[in-house]
Amino acid sequence: MFESFTQNYTPIGNVYVSAIFAAIPVIIILVMLGVLRTQAHWAALAGLVSSLLLAILFYAMPVGLALSSAVLGALFGLWPIVWIVINALFLHNLTVETGKFDTVRNALANLTTDRRIQALIIAFAFGALLEGIAGFGAPVAITAAILASLGFNPIYAAAIALLANTAPVAFGSLGVPVTTLGGLVAPIVGGDATEVTNQLSAMIGRQLPIFSLIVPGFMVFVMAGWRGMIQVLPAVLTAGISFALGQFLTANFLGPVLVDVLAALFALAALYLLLQIWQPETAWRFPDEPEEGTSDREAPSGGPAGGGPRPATGPASGFAAGSASFGSGSGNSTLQGFLPYIILIVIVILSRITDLIPGLKGTLLDIPAALNKATFKFSWPGLDGLVTRVEPIVPSPAPYAAEFTFNILSAAGTVVLFSAIIAGFVMGAGMGTMLRVYGQTLNQLKLAILTIAMILGIAYVMNYSGATSTLGLAFAGTGFFFPFFSAFIGWLGVVLTGSDTSANALFGPMQTITAQSLGVEPALAGATNSSGGVMGKMISPQNLSVGASAIGQAGREPDIFRLTIKWSLILTVAMGILAMIQAYLIPGIIPVLGG
Numbered sequence: 001m002f003e004s005f006t007q008n009y010t011p012i013g014n015v016y017v018s019a020i021f022a023a024i025p026v027i028i029i030l031v032m033l034g035v036l037r038t039q040a041h042w043a044a045l046a047g048l049v050s051s052l053l054l055a056i057l058f059y060a061m062p063v064g065l066a067l068s069s070a071v072l073g074a075l076f077g078l079w080p081i082v083w084i085v086i087n088a089l090f091l092h093n094l095t096v097e098t099g100k101f102d103t104v105r106n107a108l109a110n111l112t113t114d115r116r117i118q119a120l121i122i123a124f125a126f127g128a129l130l131e132g133i134a135g136f137g138a139p140v141a142i143t144a145a146i147l148a149s150l151g152f153n154p155i156y157a158a159a160i161a162l163l164a165n166t167a168p169v170a171f172g173s174l175g176v177p178v179t180t181l182g183g184l185v186a187p188i189v190g191g192d193a194t195e196v197t198n199q200l201s202a203m204i205g206r207q208l209p210i211f212s213l214i215v216p217g218f219m220v221f222v223m224a225g226w227r228g229m230i231q232v233l234p235a236v237l238t239a240g241i242s243f244a245l246g247q248f249l250t251a252n253f254l255g256p257v258l259v260d261v262l263a264a265l266f267a268l269a270a271l272y273l274l275l276q277i278w279q280p281e282t283a284w285r286f287p288d289e290p291e292e293g294t295s296d297r298e299a300p301s302g303g304p305a306g307g308g309p310r311p312a313t314g315p316a317s318g319f320a321a322g323s324a325s326f327g328s329g330s331g332n333s334t335l336q337g338f339l340p341y342i343i344l345i346v347i348v349i350l351s352r353i354t355d356l357i358p359g360l361k362g363t364l365l366d367i368p369a370a371l372n373k374a375t376f377k378f379s380w381p382g383l384d385g386l387v388t389r390v391e392p393i394v395p396s397p398a399p400y401a402a403e404f405t406f407n408i409l410s411a412a413g414t415v416v417l418f419s420a421i422i423a424g425f426v427m428g429a430g431m432g433t434m435l436r437v438y439g440q441t442l443n444q445l446k447l448a449i450l451t452i453a454m455i456l457g458i459a460y461v462m463n464y465s466g467a468t469s470t471l472g473l474a475f476a477g478t479g480f481f482f483p484f485f486s487a488f489i490g491w492l493g494v495v496l497t498g499s500d501t502s503a504n505a506l507f508g509p510m511q512t513i514t515a516q517s518l519g520v521e522p523a524l525a526g527a528t529n530s531s532g533g534v535m536g537k538m539i540s541p542q543n544l545s546v547g548a549s550a551i552g553q554a555g556r557e558p559d560i561f562r563l564t565i566k567w568s569l570i571l572t573v574a575m576g577i578l579a580m581i582q583a584y585l586i587p588g589i590i591p592v593l594g595g
Contacts, residue, residue, distance in 0.1 A: 003062040006388040007466035009473055011058055019474035021058050022467040025051040025458055029541060033561045040545045040557035041447050044454035051458045055465035066461055068382040072402060073460025074453040081136050082449050083413030085546050088138035090441045091420040092145045095340050097437050098427040103337025105150055111275050113283040115152060116220045116232045120239045122146050123164035124216055125267040131165060132260025133348040134412055135173030140165055140543055141550040148551040153286045155556060156223060158547035159563040162538035163219050167212040168260040169500050169534040170204050174352050175256030177530055178204060181504040185526050188512045189593040198255045199591040203527035205251025206589055207578060209244035216240045218567060224284055232280050242270035257355050340423035347419045371410035380404050393469045393510050400464060448549035452542040459496045463506060472507050476514040483583040484576035486511055486525050487532025491572045494536035498543050503533040520583055521590045528579040535572040538564040
């Protein structure tokens with residue numbers, strides 16, 4: 001019924017000219033968002049139509065296979081990605097509905113009223129913790145919503161959450177991007193999967209901490225400009241150094257699983273301790289923001305927010321004795337406010353407990369095994385095994401698998417839903433209230449759901465037609481400069497899919513094979529694919545849509561895009577330069593995979 005199809009990465013004989021055609025869907029999306037300022041769902045629709053036409057007319061992919069790949073991609077966008085975003089935002093909305101978020105707001109205000117430091121605590125440190133245990137859009141949805149609820153300019157809340165999310169993404173969801181990369185690369189280099197995974201973790205841990213040092217400063221600069229950032233330099237340095245140190249040590253000596261969790265806890269603890277003895281001389285807030293901020297103001301169209309200093313109302317000003325009381329006079333009340341997030345962290349960790357303690361496998365405490373009993377995996381009809389990938393994307397011609405996994409209980413979104421329901425009862429919400437809030441959450445995310453499904457449809461069509469591989473090979477054909485462009489290959493993968501895990505699965509093997517052919521250590525190429533990929537997270541249409549919907553600003557994705565695109569490109573260039581330095585000036589820093 002369905003024709004078979006062998007990928008051809010140079011349909012017109014030249015990889016660079018072919019790449020120009022292959023890039024058409026990506027160019028359309030970026031131009032519509034950044035130049036025409038079109039809403040994300042319309043840009044995604046135009047990208048999807050163009051990707052299907054490109055696959056069918058340029059790559060000669062059978063119509064049935066092209067449509068089947070688009071449907072599979074859309075379904076993957078809904079499960080598991082949309083599923084976790086819905087339930088993560090549902091949890092936050094429950095805290096607002098029950099009034100518990102007011103406790104969180106008061107606790108943070110007692111630590112500091114300065115918006116810059118609140119952003120460091122919530123978007124950078126707490127967001128990294130959420131990335132470490134959940135990932136897949138949940139950190140952006142939750143932290144953007146929290147910032148907006150605190151009174152942040154909504155558009156800047158989303159932009160800051162996206163920018164902050166770059167630091168932890170490579171080790172998100174208990175290290176899934178790195179373990180995925182290690183499992184794919186190990187057979188190519190002839191090494192043990194666990195050993196190769198740990199070596200890749202170490203290499204990524206020798207790249208990203210450098211950027212973790214500067215991301216907090218970038219965040220504050222975007223909000224308040226250079227002078228505003230210098231005014232809170234102690235907090236910026238504390239957040240960056242503590243997180244980077246935790247990231248480096250954990251990635252190099254403990255492997256990828258706990259990197260984000262431990263680094264985020266280090267950063268949260270360090271910021272809390274700093275605020276016991278120091279507060280900025282003046283508390284910065286957004287322009288025209290009332291003393292008790294609200295979240296319904298319109299954002300400026302671009303550039304730093306231009307807010308101004310106000311007399312500090314926190315418990316300390318400058319380096320001084322005294323302490324910032326974490327709460328509003330009641331430790332129990334403060335604990336109750338944060339309890340939903342504590343419940344989330346505990347339940348997610350329990351759902352992955354054997355990743356943390358392998359010795360529990362096969363015991364009564366093997367919770368993941370119990371959850372996985374409700375997992376169903378099946379071949380995707382009309383696509384699985386009908387597309388053949390060829391060299392140099394794979395070592396030898398091989399069928400491109402197309403499978404869908406419906407992990408009902410073990411999916412991160414389901415675990416977050418369990419957490420939200422438990423937290424809802426703990427907060428005093430009845431089932432009727434929770435159903436109503438869930439319906440409101442679905443309505444809030446309706447355009448984001450549509451956008452994510454279409455963006456993943458584009459990614460899958462481009463993957464199975466060979467267009468994505470054409471783009472990767474064009475970058476890979478740069479010879480001496482391959483380490484630099486290796487970062488952009490990863491960046492492209494995340495822009496297309498919104499996921500560092502997906503980008504590693506898509507380009508990791510190709511990067512490894514190309515590095516071997518060029519005499520570059522494969523560990524550098526694999527790590528740079530992942531490290532460069534995180535820089536594309538902040539402009540991925542699916543993440544833009546999640547951020548905009550979480551703050552009640554659906555349709556404002558172009559405004560967020562215009563705030564983040566420059567930083568995305570600058571950071572990717574910097575990652576490429578770092579990869580060149582590591583490849584040619586300090587190659588001894590690179591592990592030998594399998595060695």
